[in-house]
Amino acid sequence: MSKVVAIGGTGQLIAYHYLQLYLLGVVQEPFELVVIDTDKILDGITRIQTFLSLLRTNEGQNRTLGAELPVVTTHRISAPEGNAFELLSGQKNAPLDHPVRAFFDRETGQQPLAQGLFARPALSSVVSPQQLSDGLLMPAKDAMTVAVGSIIGGTSGGLLDPIIDRMGLLADRHDIKSRIRAVLFGQYFAPDEGRGIQIVRLQSNELLVMRAAREALDRLDLFHVVGGPDGPRVKRLTDKEKDKGMPWPDSESHPVWDGVKALDFLLNDTVMPFRDRFEDREVTSFDARFDLKRARQRLSFALAMARALVSQRVLDHMVVEPWLRPIWGKKLPDLISHYWRIAAKAGGGWERVGSFPGDAQGQIETLWVGQGDDWGIGDIFPSLAAVHAVKPGGFARVQWPEVDSSAPWDRRLFVSADETARRTAAVLLFWSLRTGV
């Protein structure tokens, strides 16, 4: 399974979109995702992470019925109290003759770390010593490992090169054959001068990271640069926009969308050879496997399907349906029956799970809409006003997984009938989103 290491705010954004595309079935292959940031992990990523864990049929495996699942690990680097001077010299304002003065100017050294790194990559080495375990950064075996982040920001600007370098070392140490690649974001948004971040600092960071990469990263196999000095500038999403229903990029050439496509290309390309000269390893153009129009179309179909599953109360109809297969097909009734059997065993007998389909239908609604401030799966996606009309026959055309009744199920996951109903709801939403037409 290929691996994505998403670093910093931009890395998170790209990872979030890539996870969305996986859930919509635009991206078919599962992948391992590690998200690293000094800032808060996006709620959408956390929601998808918990959703994927609900789909598992066995605690030890990342599989659901009919598919292997992505593995999502998030790691928030905890910023210590105080500033760099305080941490390294013990004093808030390090004496002028202290060695720390050789590495940090006064402004950087006095920056309160808990408030963020404010596009100062040097600070990431102070806030993140030894916080990233080998397990987190272990490259993918016999597959691609792609790091994603911005080279102009504080967190990823400071961590991208060290992380890629460490992944290379781990690959050598454990004899892992993995091609390590990167999607690097140069300047692609107008800097927020109000926060004291000037454009000259972003340019300086860009130069620093790329020079360090050229000089130190022998193992970097391919990379794609998004944006840069001459690239287009877009408006950066506000924190409010990154909340529920985060909008998608609005054009094919949007830097974020370019980054998503580049990530997909670098994860799946097996043809491009390794080149000796660092400059030759840059991928300037590639054939993307999807475009924004197709992705939006899938989004529209998937949302329509999931909304119909919720609003039409499909399971309530099915439980009183004498013509199950002519209307709903073979696989969907088989799938629900399979989980009903598990619920009967987990719940202690058939007489206690008579309302299982109704319970699962209720869980579908809860999962999709969310409860209170908790995100629903519907909140992960942009809100579309108009979606396709879905007919009941559409559910028979969903590629529901084949049920193997003899396959073992993990009692540690299916602890009760209610929990089984919740996991059934997750599975139905998952396949409706990914393969609903």
Next chain:
Amino acid sequence: MNRYRAASCAGLIGGFAIATLVYGQVLPRRTECFQWDQAYGQMVLFSVIGAAITATVLGLTIGLLFGRHFWWAASPRKRIWVAALLVVYPLAEFIVVLWPRIFGFGRLLFSSIDARYADCQAMAFSAPGLLGGIIGQGVAAYGQWQVISALLLGACAVGGLLAWILSELFVRALGLERIAQGGEA
């Protein structure tokens, strides 16, 4: 002169014959009314039975026909009542009650009943009543359209109820729960 007399006489006789014919059409005989009323009453009876059967059959099979295309048809309980009350009943009402008033008797479905039957409702002809004399004896069936409508509605409701009971029995025998209980997890 004689030619004028003969012509006047023939005119009088012809006029009398035409008047007799016209008079005869406006006022049918009682025996005719009785026969037509019997035929219409029998048609009502068959329609009531037919509506009940059709409502049952359509209530059970409409899911097969439209279940994949419409959400109301994918809902077993809803579609039974849709079939009975919104499809079969209006259709039966149209055929039995509205058709004779719009298109008249004497053709197609009502070819066995004369077009003059509508005039019988103003006459006393010992009408046998509906459902073998149980309802409205002495009143022409054609004039009892409110009762006929209620009978058709009731028949459709009974048909729907029967379809519902049968549907629930099928679900118990072949439904999702039975499929689930049939396998082993």
